[in-house]
Amino acid sequence: xxxxxxxxxxxxxxxxxxxxxxxxxxxxxxxxxxxxxxxxxxxxxxxxxxxxxxxxxxxxxxxxxxxxxxxxxxxxxxxxxxxxxxxxxxxxxxxxxxxxxxxxxxxxxxxxxxxxxxxxxxxxxxxxxxxxxxxxxxxxxxxxxxxxxxxxxxxxxxxxxxxxxxxxxxxxxxxxxxxxxxxxxxxxxxxxxxxxxxxxxxxxxxxxxxxxxxxxxxxxxxxxxxxxxxxxxxxxxxxxxxxxxxxxxxxxxxxxx
Amino acid sequence: xxxxxxxxxxxxxxxxxxxxxxxxxxxxxxxxxxxxxxxxxxxxxxxxxxxxxxxxxxxxxxxxxxxxxxxxxxxxxxxxxxxxxxxxxxxxxxxxxxxxxxxxxxxxxxxxxxxxxxxxxxxxxxxxxxxxxxxxxxxxxxxxxxxxxxxxxxxxxxxxxxxxxxxxxxxxxxxxxxxxxxxxxxxxxxxxxxxxxxxxxxxxxxxxxxxxxxxxxxxxxxxxxxxxxxxxxxxxxxxxxxxxxxxxxxxxxxxxx
Numbered sequence: 001x002x003x004x005x006x007x008x009x010x011x012x013x014x015x016x017x018x019x020x021x022x023x024x025x026x027x028x029x030x031x032x033x034x035x036x037x038x039x040x041x042x043x044x045x046x047x048x049x050x051x052x053x054x055x056x057x058x059x060x061x062x063x064x065x066x067x068x069x070x071x072x073x074x075x076x077x078x079x080x081x082x083x084x085x086x087x088x089x090x091x092x093x094x095x096x097x098x099x100x101x102x103x104x105x106x107x108x109x110x111x112x113x114x115x116x117x118x119x120x121x122x123x124x125x126x127x128x129x130x131x132x133x134x135x136x137x138x139x140x141x142x143x144x145x146x147x148x149x150x151x152x153x154x155x156x157x158x159x160x161x162x163x164x165x166x167x168x169x170x171x172x173x174x175x176x177x178x179x180x181x182x183x184x185x186x187x188x189x190x191x192x193x194x195x196x197x198x199x200x201x202x203x204x205x206x207x208x209x210x211x212x213x214x215x216x217x218x219x220x221x222x223x224x225x226x227x228x229x230x231x232x233x234x235x236x237x238x239x240x241x242x243x244x245x246x247x248x249x250x251x252x253x254x255x256x257x
Numbered sequence: 258x259x260x261x262x263x264x265x266x267x268x269x270x271x272x273x274x275x276x277x278x279x280x281x282x283x284x285x286x287x288x289x290x291x292x293x294x295x296x297x298x299x300x301x302x303x304x305x306x307x308x309x310x311x312x313x314x315x316x317x318x319x320x321x322x323x324x325x326x327x328x329x330x331x332x333x334x335x336x337x338x339x340x341x342x343x344x345x346x347x348x349x350x351x352x353x354x355x356x357x358x359x360x361x362x363x364x365x366x367x368x369x370x371x372x373x374x375x376x377x378x379x380x381x382x383x384x385x386x387x388x389x390x391x392x393x394x395x396x397x398x399x400x401x402x403x404x405x406x407x408x409x410x411x412x413x414x415x416x417x418x419x420x421x422x423x424x425x426x427x428x429x430x431x432x433x434x435x436x437x438x439x440x441x442x443x444x445x446x447x448x449x450x451x452x453x454x455x456x457x458x459x460x461x462x463x464x465x466x467x468x469x470x471x472x473x474x475x476x477x478x479x480x481x482x483x484x485x486x487x488x489x490x491x492x493x494x495x496x497x498x499x500x501x502x503x504x505x506x507x508x509x510x511x512x513x514x
Contacts, residue, residue: 015382060383090382125272125347126317126387 004071008079009099010049013062015090017129017241021057022064031055031091035066038086042079043070052105052112052248056200058240060130063094063247067105103250111177111249112197116190116206116242131187132242139213141183147212147222148179151205158229160205161198162237172198172229179205200237207238261328265336266356267306270319272347274386274498278314279321288312288348292323295343299336300327309362309369309505313457315497317387320351320504324362360507368434368506369454373447373463373499388444389499396470398440404469404479405436408462415486417462418455419494429455429486436462457494464495 014031024032032049040046049068055061072079076096083093102108118132120139151160158172178193190209192202208225211217217234225234271288281289289306297303306325312318329336333353340350359365375389377396408417415429435450447466449459465482468474474491482491 013382062381062383089385092379092382122349124319125270125349126319128346130383 005069006071006098007067007069007101007103008072008076009065009067009097009103009105010080010083010093011095012064012066012091012093014060014064014092015129016055016058016060018090019057021059022051022053022055022061031064032066034087034091035083035093038083039068039070041086042082043072050105052109053197054199055243055245056203056240059243059245060241061245064245065105065109065248065250067099067103069101105248108250109196109248110251111193111195112245113178113247113249114192114197114202115244115246116192116202116238117244118188118190118206118210118238118242120186120188129241130244132239134188134210135214137214139183139188139210140215141181141213143215143219144181144209144213146219147209147217148181150219150223151208151226152176152179155226156229157198157201157226159225159231160201160208160235162200162204162231170198174198174201176205179209181209203238203240203243204235206242207236210238211236262326263328263355264324264326264358264360265329265333266322266324266354266360266362267337267340267350268352269321269323269348269350271317271321271349272386273312273315273317275347276314278316279308279310279312279318288321289323291344291348292340292350295340296325296327298343299339300329307362309366310454311456312500312502313460313497316500316502317498318502321502322362322366322505322507324356324360326358362505365507366453366505367508368450368452369502370435370504370506371449371454371459372501372503373449373459373495374501375445375447375463375467375495375499377443377445386498387501389496391445391467392471394471396440396445396467397472398438398470400472400476401438401466401470404466404474404476405438407476407480408465408483409433409436412483413486414455414458414483416482416488417458417465417492419457419461419488427455431455431458433462436466438466460495460497460500461492463499464493467495468493 019031020027020029022031024030036049047068047070049066051066080093080096117130118134120134121136123131123133154175156172157174175195180191182189190206208222276288277284277286279288281287293306304325304327306323309322337350337353374387375391377391378393380388380390411432413429414431432452437448439446447463465479
């Protein structure tokens with residue numbers, strides 16, 4: 001790290017529909033690639049950014065966090081604006097501020113909040129990017145909430161993760177604080193909060209809850225699947241477009257803008 | 258018209274962001290082109306569709322209406338589904354039914370409702386497709402509503418239309434029933450209803466109202482502009498992405514699905 005460099009913490013939002021996900025890809029069509037490109041243009045030299053975690057292709061974020069080291073001499077607001085002018089409209093940097101060099105977007109994270117949006121029926125042309133469509137019949141919310149109580153708590157979530165090359169060493173025990181199902185008319189929202197999430201865990205939890213709501217899975221089966229600590233074909237991953245990373249939680253530290 | 262053909266009335270919705278507008282283009286990237294393509298695939302022969310009117314590039318619709326003649330022997334719902342499977346997700350046919358052969362989507366229309374959406378400040382990555390961004394300061398709603406009362410009624414709207422090649426013979430006198438400005442937090446909605454609209458008329462009316470709200474135009478100037486019956490550079494056309502064609506009104510006729 002350049003001795004004049006400081007660590008920057010940024011919050012960003014994006015519509016993931018047209019991207020291959022957060023993590024850098026050979027194709028260069030990942031959100032990380034675009035932000036690193038904008039950063040290189042702004043700073044005049046390449047800089048690697050570190051996100052709080054990946055989001056899959058098609059998944060959105062309102063509060064993704066990343067950090068990087070750079071010797072930018074101006075303020076956070078001018079850095080934020082400089083990045084925004086170099087990014088497409090569906091990726092926005094919402095905040096940029098100097099943080100302690102001990103801060104790490106992924107390692108320092110204490111938890112995350114996700115929101116999953118689904119419509120019973122077809123999503124309109126203005127909705128299909130942000131709402132998953134569920135086959136038209138009314139889901140059993142009571143059953144879904146019952147299944148949610150089985151899943152909340154400190155548990156081994158191996159059954160609700162998909163294997164991925166680089167996270168095989170990750171501890172599968174996570175603390176799920178909240179799995180809250182709400183309905184307004186034909187719109188369902190599932191708010192998910194926890195200490196951390198395995199690969200595709202949120203979408204797998206939501207997929208299981210939808211199947212409980214449809215009567216394809218019984219609540220006791222959800223308990224059995226969880227206890228088996230092994231993914232089975234009974235667990236379906238819900239569609240990516242319904243998912244949004246709402247917020248990443250950190251211990252309160254004073255940051256300077 | 259094939260003697261076995263019947264006239265069909267369809268309602269459709271679209272996100273106009275990625276299209277060159279409603280009307281057929283040499284580029285083939287107009288909404289009309291895509292629907293005619295889907296119709297040709299469905300019917301096995303080309304068929305021209307007639308919309309209630311054009312929408313510009315970037316403008317959306319929740320209730321655009323079109324008609325066409327075809328000898329489709331199945332029901333309206335199967336036609337609707339057949340078209341939807343052949344259209345991209347940002348264009349949906351919501352309804353298809355047989356109508357009297359005297360029905361014409363444009364000529365039979367008795368009125369239209371539009372909604373213009375704007376945010377005071379920046380639109381987020383999930384909003385910029387459907388909300389226009391206004392420079393960050395609070396608009397004067399009372400002044401906007403005062404200006405709206407000047408514009409409502411049967412008037413010559415030449416000052417609020419942009420010339421276009423093929424509508425120069427159109428009668429510029431239209432009956433504007435409603436021009437209603439509402440605010441919720443930083444979100445403004447202008448609902449516009451009238452007997453008919455000249456080219457870019459809704460966006461020009463909204464552009465003038467926003468300028469009144471910002472203090473760039475006085476209410477009496479809006480009256481003078483209207484009375485001049487001639488477009489001036491004082492009238493700015495509001496950005497297309499805020500606009501949505503909500504509904505086309507027709508005299509009640511019995512349609513068969």
